[in-house]
Amino acid sequence: MRSLQVKVTVLATVATAVLVGLAGFLMLGSQRQQITTQAENSSRVHYVCAGSKCVVLDERKLLTAPDVVVQYATTEVRPELTLSPFGEFGYEVVGAGPRPPEEAARTITAQAQAELNTAALGLLGVFVLVTTLVSVTVLTAVGRVLRPVEAMRAEVAEINEHNLTRRVPVPSSDNEIARLGATLNETLDRVHHAVEDTRRFVADASHELRSPLAALRAELEIALSHPDMADWPTVVKMALEDAERLQELTTDLLLLTRLDADALDRQDTVDLSAVVRREVSRRAMVTLDAEDHVLVPGRHAQLSRLLGNLLDNAERHAGTEVVVRLRGGSSATLEVIDDGPGIPEGDRERVFDRFTRLDEARTRAAGGAGLGLAIARRIAGRHQGTLEATDAEGFRGIRFVATIPTGIPQPRKAAVVERHRVGDEVWQFLNGSIVPTHHHLPEPRPVPEPELDWDLIFGEHRPAHGPVLPLRSR
Structure with missing residues (x-):
């Protein structure tokens, strides 16, 4: 994975996933607590007991003074919910009153778990949507930002000692990439001038060295061709x-x-x-x-x-x-x-x-x-x-x-x-x-x-x- 665009996108996606996942986990935990509390409240039943006989206390009816001593008792179902939509759930009946039917307790717990599963799936959908949106946005934005850099790279790759006049395209915006392009062109200008100066220097030096060498060789050849007449x-x-x-x-x-x-x-x-x-x-x-x-x-x-x-x-x-x-x-x-x-x-x-x-x-x-x-x-x-x-x-x-x-x-x-x-x-x-x-x-x-x-x-x-x-x- 050498592409800077991919690296930045993956980093942004992972960071977003961690933050959104942590927030979703905290929200789901709070939601479970609320659903559990609601299930407990809805399943709570109050009884009036006289001896071993208990009747449901109806708050809408007036009670006459009993002839015997009575006791009040409460029974409720406490669901044990799981955060996983596919996990196993359970329940617990607490209180001193009569136990509710097992089918009724399981129904209350199942309804609470279904409500929690709905919330979990909703948060999972939000998690996937936000993460995907961030990934696509970052991938597009980084690609758009790096497009001028890639154009500069491709242009520099084509420059060699035979075409030093080429220059990289500079974006019209005044930002770091535009300044990078301008600096690259200035550097290429200096390199071009240095190479041209070196070429002229080599050509001039060769010319200057060739003249006395040619004169020296001519003098010696003439003298050797007529050694008896040479001074x-x-x-x-x-x-x-x-x-x-x-x-x-x-x-x-x-x-x-x-x-x-x-x-x-x-x-x-x-x-x-x-x-x-x-x-x-x-x-x-x-x-x-x-x-x-x-x-x-x-x-x-x-x-x-x-x-x-x-x-x-x-x-x-x-x-x-x-x-x-x-x-x-x-x-x-x-x-x-x-x-x-x-x-x-x-x-x-x-x-x-x-x-x-x-x-x-x-x-x-x-x-x-x-x-x-x-x-x-x-x-x-x-x-x-x-x-x-x-x-x-x-x-x-x-x-x-x-x-x-x-x-x-x-x-x-x-x-x-x-x-x-x-x-x-x-x-x-x-x-x-x-x-x-x-x-x-x-x-x-x-x-x-x-x-x-x-x-x-x-x-x-x-x-x-x-x-x-x-x-x-x-």
Whole structure:
């Protein structure tokens, strides 16, 4: 019995049957008491006895004073009735008067039992009628209530990855089922958008990975087809550039996957001022205007990556100057402003989509893979913050504004201490190799800093710690 309609109907029927049966039993017991009392009253006979001779006392006649001493006696039939219409009944004669004939006593008892049986059958009919009426009513009402739910179930059962545009029917009434249908449609909308985003992401990622792979294969095939004429140092250099681009793109894709899948359940107290100063110190054309000791909850490596991506984008498009501002308060406000060509207002939200490159930055050499701003916004969102592109006050370029709440939770450890090393959290490591993201070389370091969030970037595939090979400047 899996149907909710049947279960509710059976439960309501049983409950009704128990209540009506109990009420009927109590009423039948009261009715038996009344019928028994009436039978006793109707069978009661009063006698006047003088010695062993008794005569019926007639209350309608006047009695003369007797010459002898008399006694008064009473005789009555007390029926012993049964509540079952088919049960055996009996009687008892009580009193000091003469016993009535057995046939008369049995007739009185039979009449009382017949009257009680009539009442019992009437109550049984009422019991069956009420129980049936409740069962039919509940069955119909529950079926009517659950009909929209069954329609939703049937519609959801038909939805698969090929027809995510279908939606469940929502009743016009404003009740829990209508709200359930609306919530299901909202959930299906989110799933549809997520699947479409994943499909576009896979298609774009495949396209972005295919281009350097095709170039690398073409270079190697040409060189192998004419090995004597090939400039092997140039071939190796070009192959290394393609491999570096593949490595950068793979690292960004891994990071995006981790940002989408992992929850920010471990937070530290990060000195955002120190992070900003360290990032700006590695840039040549950046002007800094920052307050001191702006503390935010989060992860040091991710916040450094957020600012690094914004600075990369600003340096790529700036004319002569990039300005970084940091202000504290209830929320930390980080601004990165450049004096480049800016972004049209209609494209300011689209630039945060993955693999988005605007027309004036369409080439890979100038525009990158189109993942930097998407990663930056995702990191800001994971820190309960926002990242927006707005007009640059006093500049003709664009201003990116990241807002991160400064409410500090119970810290897992002390605030991050600034380390005076060049290159911290600027380089992404993959399988022991160095991939530059800012187009200029830092000081090489033998091992990565412990603050780098390796689990976020690589998952279970941690880089092998080994000697770091310096790259040749291009």
